[in-house]
Amino acid sequence: MDPITFSIIRHRLYRVVEEAVITLKHVSGSAITNEGHDLMVSLYREDGSLLMGGVGFLHHLTSAAEACKSIIRRFAGQINAGDIFLLNDPYTAALHTSDVYLVSPIHFDGKLVAWSACFVHVADIGAMNPGGFAPDAQDIFTEGFSSPGIKLVDAGQLRQDVWDTLLNMVRNPEMVALDLRSMIACNNVAKERMVALFEKYGAPTVTEACATLIEQSEQRLRERLRELPDGRWQSRQYLEVKGETYRVVLTMTKAGDSLTFDFTGSSPQSKYSVNCSKWASLGGLFAPLFPLLCYDIVWNEGVIRPIKMIAPEGTIVNCTRPAPVSVATVGAIQSVNNAACSTIGKMLAASEKYADEATAVWHANHFAIFMFGNNQRGRLAIGILTETFAGAGGARMFGDGVDLGGEIPNPISRMANVETIEATFPVRYLFRRRLTDSGGPGRHRGGAGGEMAIVAHDAPDGGIHYVLSGKGPKFPQSEGIAGGYPGAANDYVWVHGPKEAHNVERFASTFDAIPGDKEPISWGVFPLQGHDALYVRWNGGGGIGDPLERDPDQVLADVVSGVVSERAARDVFGVVIAQDAIDRTATDGRRASLRQARLEAGVSE
């Protein structure tokens, strides 16, 4: 094939995905999709193998491939032009029930030539708790509607019986209908553009270009792996639910042109819904691998071939049905993301050529806070606090992590405006900003996380409720590398406000200024009623290198901007600041003293 035609087809495939993503966002009406970008669109070959990975949450790229393959097996002989299938069973391919896949076969000249697949986190899935993350669930049966594959659109005709059945099982059918329609529109656009591509260049040429694209990706990743040193790198992530601690342990081995991710040693599966299935773990390790190792390689089946995963059955990273998994995306999957990011980062740092591509762990601890209740217009509102998508960047070898810079597994994640949330839910923000001392210290500092507080406002029922889940506040999880410290941990506090409102409560601008009894919380359903407040702080990124080697002028700039406290400047970075200036002599002495303390055994408080 001539290289120009190949290059044009490659770019057309990129554009098909891009246009489909735009469609998905424009049709969807939920903040989690069109503002938080909790979505994914990708293209697959006729056998379901990944052809062109799109943007959004990258741990869905491989899972949706398995979804296509599963539909091919289950519906053999019944797959027609114009069909659209729905799949959301985590033990078949999906990550958790509320991330619903719609997969659509693409036919040309009567022959199946490709698939498009997308997902959004639907507003509700009928689980025990509103919004899909179900901390009260004890098994998959209590996590809402779950399908290993069902035909939603038959040869271009919506199956009204299936549609009505689905919407009959969820709390917020209007919004879920919009979610489903956005995905149908997305797949239709992808299909139309792919058919146009086949019409223009002919099936043999497009098919050859697709096969070449996959071969090229495999070849390029294998070449890159051969350039990196052989070795074995380890990482360990902790998560906690209701007093029980779990570990995700990873040993990544690189030998020649292949890479093995071995999760042997991880905790047994949990009775809580933080588990993940094997497809989710596979997607979880690929989410950082795509951007960190394949930043200039097309994300497709060719990238998957050199990678092997070992995930022992019955563990938290490969649980067995009917274990609950609804919190997986902010549970064990993210722990897999973090562990893989850490080991890949350390492998890159071991290479002269690729050291600058290394990164500490980014935003390692999502918090899932789904609010639900009647809003100021008397309508049921269910939705997530999208701040969880505004993570903090891990430090890089050449610079600091980006404050509130997003996350590795979703290159386009972001949070909604405060006004969007206040318009949707009967709440008011007291404040939302960067969190002091949240970025992991290092020669290069991790990006800062954030903090926020909300109160009920203009609520017809006196307030609202929220479902809180995730990996808990017990452990820092954004690991540093090469001597860098981890980012600070999450925190969730229910402030039981006074009976009578006063101006301090109405306008408190710091955590300490919010009056009331402060109760740490981490898992379950809680009220936000009366004069209570919900305070949330979320983790910073990991640091890189020794904090005592950070340029004192950078430390001063951080203190002036409020990202680092004077205490951290003195006690971690060894920089003494007096009257907004660096005391150079005192700083030299402080750094020498802190270095000497590294010879002391025992745990220092």
Next chain:
Amino acid sequence: MTRISSTLVAKDRMTCCAACGHALAPLGKSWKQHAAVSTVAATSLPGAGTGLDRRVVLRRFACPNCLRLLDTETALPEDPFLEDVVMVQDGK
């Protein structure tokens, strides 16, 4: 010298501090056992949240010669050191 990480190199079949050249351990053996290990309670670090597990520590591995930090780990006391091994062709 061969790079092992941004803080370690291989030299004369030994794992050495990249900054000062101090030999820590034979290649392939755990260099962390020979580092200066200091342990800090995570709750004592600036920015620590109210919900932190009081048992969690930050292990800091420093070169015993120049005292530069070589690596860190977040850990519970009962968990072993994480061990990274880079295969070096000749180790010179």
